Amino acid sequence: MVIKESLRLHPSGPLPPPRECMKDTNVADYDIPAKARVYVSIWSVGRDPKYWGDDAEDFRPERFENTAVNFKGAHMEFIPFGAGRRICPGISLAMAGVELVYASLLPEFDWALPYGMVKEDIDLAANMGLVCSKKVPLVLLLPSSPLT
Incomplete structure (x- = not known):
């Protein structure tokens, strides 16, 4: 959630290379002629109150909790790496x-479990694949000591 929110507010390329329309197109009542170059501001899409609410400028990772929105180009409100055929190859x-x-930052803090939760409640089941990730995300409280 923190990584997604960081990418939403600070995309790696706020203004990707322009797109060129192949044919005359109409998008949201705007006529775009063939061969016109179109620039999409990833920075402004990530801060649009229409998609992210009135607090779009605030850093709130919990907005990605229990949502399927990802950065792989399928959700047009969140495209830090672009979308479509020209999504970032890197x-x-x-x-x-x-x-x-x-x-590398995580070991620098003393993390605590949410109130009322004990370490036996942590589900360590993993999704199998090329990379093993947790089936159930780990939820931690704010760090109890700052970086030194």
Whole structure:
């Protein structure tokens, strides 16, 4: 959720290369002629109150809790790596780098379980595949000590 919210507010390329219309098109009552170059501002899409609410400028990772919205180009309100045939080919490498940064920060904090939860309640079941990920996400409270 934190990674998604970070990518929403700070996409790697806020203004990707332009697209060129192949034929005359009409989008939302706008006529776009063939050969016209169209620029899509990923930065402004990620901050649009129409999709993200009045608090679109706020950093709230919980907005991605219990939602299927992802950054693989299927949800047009969240396209930090672009979408369609021209989605960023380095998305896997970029995500590995981002996850490495977050993984290196995690040991620097003393994390606590939510109130009323004990460590026996943690479900360690994994999805099987090339990479094993947790079936049930781990939920932690805010860190109890700052970085030193």
